[in-house]
Amino acid sequence: MTSRSSVTTARASSEARAVARTQTLLKGTNGIGTVRRTVLPGGLRVVTETLPSVRSATFGIWANVGSRDETPTLNGATHYLEHLLFKGTAKRSALDISAAIDAVGGEMNAFTAKEYTCYYARVLDTDLPLAIDVVCDMLTGSLITAEDVDAERGVILEEIAMTEDDPGDCVHDLFAHTMLGDTPLGRPVLGTVDTINALDRGRIARFYKKHYDPTHLVVAAAGNIDHATVVRQVRKAFERADALSRTDAVPVAPRHGSRKLRTAGRVELLNRKTEQAHVVLGVPGLARTDERRWALGVLNAALGGGMSSRLFQEVREKRGLAYSVYSYTSGFADCGLFGVYAGCRPSQVHDVLKICRDELDRVASEGLNDEEIGRAIGQLCGSTVLGLEDTGALMNRIGKSELCWGDQMSVDDMLARMAQVTPDDVRAVADEVLGHRPSLSVIGPLKDKQADRLEEAVS
Incomplete structure (x- = not known):
């Protein structure tokens, strides 16, 4: 017995x-x-x-x-x-x-x-x-x-x-x-x-x-x-180190949740004696688990992710108003951010902000054309593969995937998922994300009249 x-x-x-x-x-x-x-x-x-x-x-x-x-x-x-x-x-x-x-x-x-x-x-x-x-x-x-x-x-x-x-x-x-x-x-x-x-x-x-x-x-x-x-x-x-003594312990689950960011029209100015004014104009983005993140990645690449992007062409190439201008996304477990950064002379800050805001509004209402979307998908696929050519990048990918998602996606599956993004997907996420009224953060030596006009960029 x-x-x-x-x-x-x-x-x-x-x-x-x-x-x-x-x-x-x-x-x-x-x-x-x-x-x-x-x-x-x-x-x-x-x-x-x-x-x-x-x-x-x-x-x-x-x-x-x-x-x-x-x-x-x-x-x-x-x-x-x-x-x-x-x-x-x-x-x-x-x-x-x-x-x-x-x-x-x-x-x-x-x-x-x-x-x-x-x-x-x-x-x-x-x-x-x-x-x-x-x-x-x-x-x-x-x-x-x-x-x-x-x-x-x-x-x-x-x-x-x-x-x-x-x-x-x-x-x-x-x-x-x-x-x-x-x-x-x-x-x-x-x-x-x-x-x-x-x-x-x-x-x-x-x-x-x-x-x-x-x-x-x-x-x-x-x-x-x-x-x-x-x-x-x-x-x-x-x-x-006696760190594995709890044989019944199980790994913690990836973070999850759903946080709605309703911030709109906020302006924060940090007045400093810098040579440039540094601005970020942005809106709520998507959580890292949101399936629409693939379409948002394509949108980000086309809008401000490279030298052929709209923001780079409009702000730097056509008008010479900034050396550095780009867009980016930050995805967390329960929310995200989408931002546009530019560094420019303080006297040009309002012109730069107007161009950036006009482009955000235009893409939100009209979307992107098929050529821009195709170019952005190609850019993302190429940069993904090139970015995984050393063991450090591979370690980062599998470690972060396990911690944040609890599973793994092969590079081929990632490329396939990007290639599946359609123009309608991008237009829908542009309307959803860029349709929000933006908020603005600025660091630079702005005079009182310039500071008072910052509200125009988010109105």
């Missing part, structure tokens, strides 16, 4: 084995481009893409945490923590971490966004075990000492100052605030001088413990690699 405890133990063991089962998500040709996923006990996901023809490999760990997960008083904590994980573990000092990768000619870095953070190292394929060990050690064994917190504070304050000295960069943070207000998505990823000065070791350590659980992480590797070997090495590194 089997005891209840034996049945329970057997069931737990079976569940652990099931969690660790490996899936082939995308089948490549002759092993090239094959994407596999393994979910380890503890809820840690490992995804890889094999590319035997290269001699490099990129290894990264994606954390499902960004600046939108911060309270007002914690603004900047995610990015602060990104810095601190490079400062040392029980096994390695900060110098040991950087020297280990430098010694093999590799590169290591990290970035923080509004909805995720990524740490990565790119090395020769023969040095991949070293990269795995170093990056996993950073993510699981960071000391986060009070001394490091205080030392790194000055570095982050300098980074904030550097960003504020670049109005072409800073205006995008201002635009996010204009559109999203004092919300987690509307606040800057870097935080502010006040919030960074107020953060201490205890608050950052608690933030780390909450958001860097294995269930919130995705390990991604691409290049000349073997999936089973990567899984084995990752598992060993995480088990060494």
Whole structure:
């Protein structure tokens, strides 16, 4: 007769084995481009893409945490923590971490966004075990000492100052605030001088413990690699830190939701003594899960995505009013933004804004012609393929896809989806997105009369 405890133990063991089962998500040709996923006990996901023809490999760990997960008083904590994980573990000092990768000619870095953070190292394929060990050690064994917190504070304050000295960069943070207000998505990823000065070791350590659980992480590797070997090495590194002890844990689901942005006609001006006026004129966009995002991508490419785009031709080529002018989209889990940026002489700001607004209105009401749409689809397909020609880009694609969508799409499927966009699809999304009354963000040395006229661009 089997005891209840034996049945329970057997069931737990079976569940652990099931969690660790490996899936082939995308089948490549002759092993090239094959994407596999393994979910380890503890809820840690490992995804890889094999590319035997290269001699490099990129290894990264994606954390499902960004600046939108911060309270007002914690603004900047995610990015602060990104810095601190490079400062040392029980096994390695900060110098040991950087020297280990430098010694093999590799590169290591990290970035923080509004909805995720990524740490990565790119090395020769023969040095991949070293990269795995170093990056996993950073993510699981960071000391986060009070001394490091205080030392790194000055570095982050300098980074904030550097960003504020670049109005072409800073205006995008201002635009996010204009559109999203004092919300987690509307606040800057870097935080502010006040919030960074107020953060201490205890608050950052608690933030780390909450958001860097294995269930919130995705390990991604691409290049000349073997999936089973990567899984084995990752598992060993995480088990060494006792990070996979919860055998019943399951990965967190991708973010989801539906947030309607009703911001319209807002104008924010940051008056600074700059040589140029930097402007972003924009409207609510689409969430990253919205199927219409493919059509919006085509619209964006045709409107302001290249040298043949309408905005580039009208503002720069025909009138010479700006050196840099482009449109862009930002998609989040529950909403999105569509913006048009231009940098111009302060005396020309109203002419530039009028042209941009006229083009937005014209495309919203009339759509784009078939030639523009065909050219935009070709541009997107070409840039997608060219942008995936190194292992770092491949790692980013599979890691972000797993974290944000929970699945993988092959490059061929992506190209096919873009090619399926019809002129009617683009016209419909243009009417839906560009039909909103826009809002405006400006940084520059505008005089009172010029500032008073900014409302014209959004009326």
